[in-house]
Amino acid sequence: MRNSAEAAQATRERIVATGVLRASADGLHGLTIGSLAGDVGMSKAGVVGPFGSRAALQLAVLARAADLFAAAVVEPGLRAEPGLPRLRAVVERWCDYLESSPFPNGCFITAASCELDARPGELRDLLLATVVRWRAFLREQIVLAQEAGDLAATPGPDDLVATLTGIAMAANQEIQLLADPAAPARARRLMLAALERAPG
Template identity: 40%
Template sequence: MPVDGRVARGDATRRLVLRRAVDVASVHGLAGLSVGGLAGELGLSKSGVFALFGSKEDLQLAAVEAAQGIFAEHVLAPARATPDGLPRLRVLCESWLDYSQQRVFPGGCFFFNVSAEFDAQPGRVRDAIAAMGRAFLAEIRACAAEAVSLGQLDADPELLAFELHALGRAANADAMLHGSAEPYRLARRAVAARLAQGQST
């Protein structure tokens, strides 16, 4: 069955708007998104963009979902292509730090920034952001648990996941605030040291 040209154009416009939306939100926050602003930046009609999303909250939720897909591509996919256990855990941490340092989003880690923005604001947007945060922490914990079960690490998977997650968040925050790559270097050293400390002998 041939694809309706209007549907294809609508999908392409939606992708274009969301790619710009996640970049804007990574710097200015999800509250800084507006249908009119994005339409003006991209040379699109406001009514056309509004028809794709319907409300500011729908736009924010779509931006979170789009950012999640980009995060998965840059962070989760490389790890999941790596053997189970400690190798996967290492790649997961390295990919996360690379994603932040390379500014896949211009404002650093999208989810770190919007989490701070919405952590005290109940609603669907915070729920979506929180779900992503829980899922990523669970991914780290699952990798750590697999490394323990394979005899590669002697550690508490829950505590180790919390520590590694904290190191990545601290590196992103300090690097953005101070405009320096040094926090990433330190985080990589700290991750390597923590994993070496936990390696079974």
């Protein structure tokens, strides 16, 4: 019984992992049961079975992409001291993630934002919650650095979140669409510069 449950979980994990790669290239709405079945070498019923529906599979794929980002950027950043050291660590890992993205189409969340921003539904709701959570994390670290006197009080935390996020989104386009080899270093330099303004 245990082996059966473990095998089912392993199959589910394989489907989701493959779905993330497929959705990165084709979009979440371009993720079809047929294409995914071909990728994993299973029947359509076998692919959709662990999830119950294509919609549930899409949600699982989006959630996995968000988890991969958190594992690559947030979790390592949390090992640094709160405030400016943590912000610097997050920026470094964020730029590493953009430069060496595990997804064929670059940052999954950025691509999904372009795809889903005008398409109401559960996928957009999950994406919105993911982005809000990430921006709240950034804001919290900025506030801690400002309260510690390690970061200037102005611009405010919301402005800095917008600045860092905007640089990252521009870098993703420069890396993926423009194939600019200088983009990762530029993004790192600009993000860190935004955090290096003297207090006061």
